[in-house]
Amino acid sequence: MDFAKTLIFWYLKNKRELPWRQKKDPYHIWLSEIILQQTRIEQGLPYYLKFINAYPNVFELASAPLEHVLKNWQGLGYYSRARNLHTAAKYIVEELDGVFPLNYKGLKELKGVGDYTASAIASICYHEPVAVVDGNVYRVLARYFKIDTPINSTAGIREFKALARELLDRENPGDHNQSIMEFGAIQCKPQQPLCDTCPFSGSCLALKTGKIKDLPVKLKKAKVKKRYFNYLVFLSEENKTILEQREGRGIWEGLFQFPLLETKDLLKPEEIFNDSRFLEMAGKEVREITLFNESPVIHKLSHQHLYTRFWLIEKKELDGEGIPAQQLKEYPVPVLIANFLKEYDFTY
DNA sequence: AAAGCGGGGTG
DNA sequence: CACCCAGCTTT
Numbered sequence: 001m002d003f004a005k006t007l008i009f010w011y012l013k014n015k016r017e018l019p020w021r022q023k024k025d026p027y028h029i030w031l032s033e034i035i036l037q038q039t040r041i042e043q044g045l046p047y048y049l050k051f052i053n054a055y056p057n058v059f060e061l062a063s064a065p066l067e068h069v070l071k072n073w074q075g076l077g078y079y080s081r082a083r084n085l086h087t088a089a090k091y092i093v094e095e096l097d098g099v100f101p102l103n104y105k106g107l108k109e110l111k112g113v114g115d116y117t118a119s120a121i122a123s124i125c126y127h128e129p130v131a132v133v134d135g136n137v138y139r140v141l142a143r144y145f146k147i148d149t150p151i152n153s154t155a156g157i158r159e160f161k162a163l164a165r166e167l168l169d170r171e172n173p174g175d176h177n178q179s180i181m182e183f184g185a186i187q188c189k190p191q192q193p194l195c196d197t198c199p200f201s202g203s204c205l206a207l208k209t210g211k212i213k214d215l216p217v218k219l220k221k222a223k224v225k226k227r228y229f230n231y232l233v234f235l236s237e238e239n240k241t242i243l244e245q246r247e248g249r250g251i252w253e254g255l256f257q258f259p260l261l262e263t264k265d266l267l268k269p270e271e272i273f274n275d276s277r278f279l280e281m282a283g284k285e286v287r288e289i290t291l292f293n294e295s296p297v298i299h300k301l302s303h304q305h306l307y308t309r310f311w312l313i314e315k316k317e318l319d320g321e322g323i324p325a326q327q328l329k330e331y332p333v334p335v336l337i338a339n340f341l342k343e344y345d346f347t348y
Numbered sequence: 349a350a351a352g353c354g355g356g357g358t359g
Numbered sequence: 360c361a362c363c364c365a366g367c368t369t370t
Contacts, residue, residue, distance in 0.1 A: 036365045043356060043364085077354025080368075114367045134365045154349070181365055190363055191359060218362090222351075249369080251353065301354055335355065351370075358363085 003144070004169040004176055006199050011179030014186060016041075019048060024174075026100035026125045027058050030110075033117045034085050038078060041185070047076050059098060062089040070254055070332035083254060084112030104130050115161075123173035131164035132177040133157075136184025141167075142216030143188060146205035150219045222303065229308040230267055231258040231340075232281055233292065236315055239346060240322030243331055251301065256331040258310070266296065266307060287314040292344065299336040310340055 015021075018041065020032035031051055035044040050072055055061035061069070066086050073082035088110040092100060101107045103126065108118040115133075122128035138151040141163055149156040169176040187194050195207050206212045234242045243256040261267075261278055269291050272278055282289065292310035299306040323331075325346035333341070 033365065038354085038364055038366055040357070040364050075355075077356085078366085080353070081366090084367080112367065116366060120365070132365075135363070136365065139363095178365085185365080249352080253353090299355095303352065303354095349370100352368085353366105356364090359361095 007179040033120050062093040074332045087111045123177050129170040129173045131168040133164050136181040140184045140188045143206035144204050148217045151216045225304045228263045230261040231310045236318045239325045252334045
């Protein structure tokens with residue numbers, strides 16, 4: 001039995017029952033694929049259910065305010081996915097009359113839809129013979145064929161894509177694509193793969209040569225950077241505070257946070273009153289400034305560690321943009337801020 | 349070609 | 360601690 005046939009056979013026997021596998025319409029498949037980009041199924045599943053419930057179709061999604069979409073996305077990370085999702089939904093409704101593009105080429109024009117996602121939707125929904133290459137596919141192919149070309153190099157991307165295309169079952173591209181990904185996720189796992197019960201245990205080159213743990217090869221990424229965040233948590237007598245929306249490129253674009261003062265190093269409590277920027281942001285008529293957490297919260301992102309302190313700044317009143325504490329839950333915020341809000345409930 | 353973008357899980 | 364996850368966009 002050849003590679004593709006063995007995969008499909010394994011898949012039909014071992015696949016998980018997932019909500020987006022019950023329907024094959026592009027809206028549901030598209031939504032699931034965007035949510036699952038760089039995201040484990042267990043983590044994305046509740047978000048998929050939430051989005052299907054909140055936005056049953058592309059029209060509902062397109063007409064929703066972006067901030068509602070971001071709020072529903074809160075906690076899932078990579079927030080550009082939510083913004084692109086909303087942009088694409090509006091494009092489909094306004095420019096395409098609510099009808100999804102009908103092939104790979106058209107799908108790839110959608111914001112947030114790259115080669116992988118366009119291939120997934122086109123093969124699953126339209127049976128277009130295009131091969132997906134995600135993290136699972138890289139791993140399965142690198143091991144089975146013992147390929148040590150770095151999967152995140154230009155040569156590797158080209159090589160694995162070509163191989164996936166050769167192997168594709170053109171009569172059944174949707175199931176084929178899902179089978180190799182599911183196989184990678186369940187059987188050919190990154191760590192401790194289940195080689196003992198693997199249908200390819202007799203033909204896998206990496207297994208034969210003891211290279212399982214060395215494949216796939218990946219170029220290592222840049223070092224993690226440290227940043228020092230000081231959040232100014234204003235508190236007024238009316239129990240209001242201030243949030244600002246993050247703009248421009250960078251982390252958490254479009255999400256809300258307390259006014260931020262970023263420093264080059266950890267700002268010591270006794271240094272506050274020597275920091276002109278701090279004093280300027282705090283403003284006049286400050287009654288009291290207290291440091292909420294002595295030891296900084298270390299919020300870890302893939303590429304940076306945020307050493308964060310929250311400063312409570314009590315004032316009689318806040319001019320203008322004060323937000324009542326009860327309304328804070330309406331705003332999409334990073335998990336770092338959500339954790340603080342949960343710990344400090346503004347009832348003092 | 350490389351950098352930037354989250355948060356959570358695993359060993 | 361390092362590595363990974365149904366990747367994409369921007370520079």
